[in-house]
Amino acid sequence: xxxxxxxxxxxxxxxxxxxxxxxxxxxxxxxxxxxxxxxxxxxxxxxxxxxxxxxxxxxxxxxxxxxxxxxxxxxxxxxxxxxxxxxxxxxxxxxxxxxxxxxxxxxxxxxxxxxxxxxxxxxxxxxxxxxxxxxxxxxxxxxxxxxxxxxxxxxxxxxxxxx
Numbered sequence: 130x131x132x133x134x135x136x137x138x139x140x141x142x143x144x145x146x147x148x149x150x151x152x153x154x155x156x157x158x159x160x161x162x163x164x165x166x167x168x169x170x171x172x173x174x175x176x177x178x179x180x181x182x183x184x185x186x187x188x189x190x191x192x193x194x195x196x197x198x199x200x201x202x203x204x205x206x207x208x209x210x211x212x213x214x215x216x217x218x219x220x221x222x223x224x225x226x227x228x229x230x231x232x233x234x235x236x237x238x239x240x241x242x243x244x245x246x247x248x249x250x251x252x253x254x255x256x257x258x259x260x261x262x263x264x265x266x267x268x269x270x271x272x273x274x275x276x277x278x279x280x281x282x283x284x285x286x287x288x289x290x291x292x
Contacts, residue, residue: 133262133269136276145275149242152278153235156183159285160227168227172288179288181222182281183230188216190237193274197244197267200257208257208265245271 130138140148160168160179168180177185192211199206216222245267253268265273 131262133265133273136273136280138276139279140272140276143275143279145272146242146246148275148278149238149245149271152186152282153231153238155282156186156234156285157231159282159289160231163227163289167289169223170288172284177217177284177288178223179285180225180227180230181217182285182288183227183234184220184222184225185213185217186278186281187230187234187237188220189213189274189277190234190241193270194237194241194244196257197241197270200255200267201248201252206257208259210259210261 160183163179169178171178171181196206196208200208248267253271254266256264256266257270259265
């Protein structure tokens with residue numbers, strides 16, 4: 130199963146807009162009251178910590194928002210893949226404060242959701258050409274992003290353990 134297929138399977142028949150709207154409040158609630166040690170403890174050696182996952186979610190929001198805006202304003206826009214581990218390393222995800230990552234996530238998600246909800250069928254059908262996966266529509270990206278949220282919510286739960 131491809132990465133995209135696994136994200137779409139994770140989403141299943143859930144409404145992607147509802148899933149997208151849940152993320153920032155869910156992360157804020159799940160991380161409330163955690164000390165720095167809990168936030169920065171990796172899931173396993175070489176794996177991400179909660180803070181790294183939260184910053185990844187915020188930067189993914191940045192990347193998807195940019196992609197959608199470019200596809201809306203350019204014909205057959207080529208979509209580059211991004212190296213998530215490179216972003217985490219070079220942008221020093223381990224060092225970011227939780228409040229900053231959450232603020233970025235909240236602001237970008239709110240702006241992007243407002244845009245996504247405003248799109249008509251023709252706009253949702255517009256496609257970009259992903260460097261690794263080929264043509265994909267904005268509607269598909271919205272579903273992929275929602276599945277991505279769920280995957281990383283599960284990851285945060287694994288890192289933190291039972292509530």
